[in-house]
Amino acid sequence: MTDENKMNETDDTLRAETAAVAPELAEHDALKAELEETRNQVLYVQAEMQNLRRRTEREMADAKAYATTGFARDLLSVADNLVRALAAIPSDLRADEKLKPLVTGIEMTGKELETVFQRNGITRIEAIGQALDPNKHQAIMEMESADAAPGTVIHEMQSGWMIKDRLLRPAMVGVAKAPEGVGIDIKA
Incomplete structure (x- = not known):
């Protein structure tokens, strides 16, 4: 057998071995990709469960506090x-x-x-003398006042209340406005 024949035989053997191993490599790569995808899905589900647990704990605390x-x-x-x-x-x-x-x-x-x-945890909202806060006060009327700055609560018709940090009922108030003609500078 010549060297050339030996080389051809070796090449043929390598090709045959490679052909036999190629499907196994392809299957290995497919299994590896499937494993990675499954791992990512498991991590996603774990993250979702942790978010659900936190949200449920927060909702339970709110339900208890504001029941x-x-x-x-x-x-x-x-x-x-x-x-x-x-x-x-x-x-x-x-x-x-x-x-x-x-x-x-x-x-x-x-x-x-x-x-x-x-x-x-139910507290009265202080209104008189405070600046109008639309998150706590409901302005029912405006009243002329030279003593208070415009936008200041000067009359309370109904008290407002908070439960912990949430509004239970806004205070119904009268708010100061500048008297007619005051602060107007008309030059002829």
Whole structure:
């Protein structure tokens, strides 16, 4: 056998071995690609589960913190009526010994209701003297005032309330505006 024949035989053997290994390499590459795709899917599902867990925890905390919102909103009308009842009692009737226990009882009920509100994170919004904040105040009217800067709350018709960091009810307010003719400089 000549060297040339040996080389041809070696080439043929290599080609045959390569041809036999090629399908195995292709299958290996396909399996490797499938494994990588499956790995990426698993990572994606893990990330989604972690996001779902965080979102659920946040929603549960919010539900716990704000579960009483509807009930608290309903109690605000009770608080308003207690304030109106106390404001409606004339000073001469307050001094009457027969009515003093009734007045004291209404006052104590109002104080107890405020204590319950505080215990549950329900706080009154300070309005008078504050700049109008559309996130906390609902302007019902404008009132001329030389004493307050325009846009300042000068009258409160109904108190506003927050539950923790959320608005429960906006304060209904009257806002100062400049008196007619004040601040206008007309040059002839």
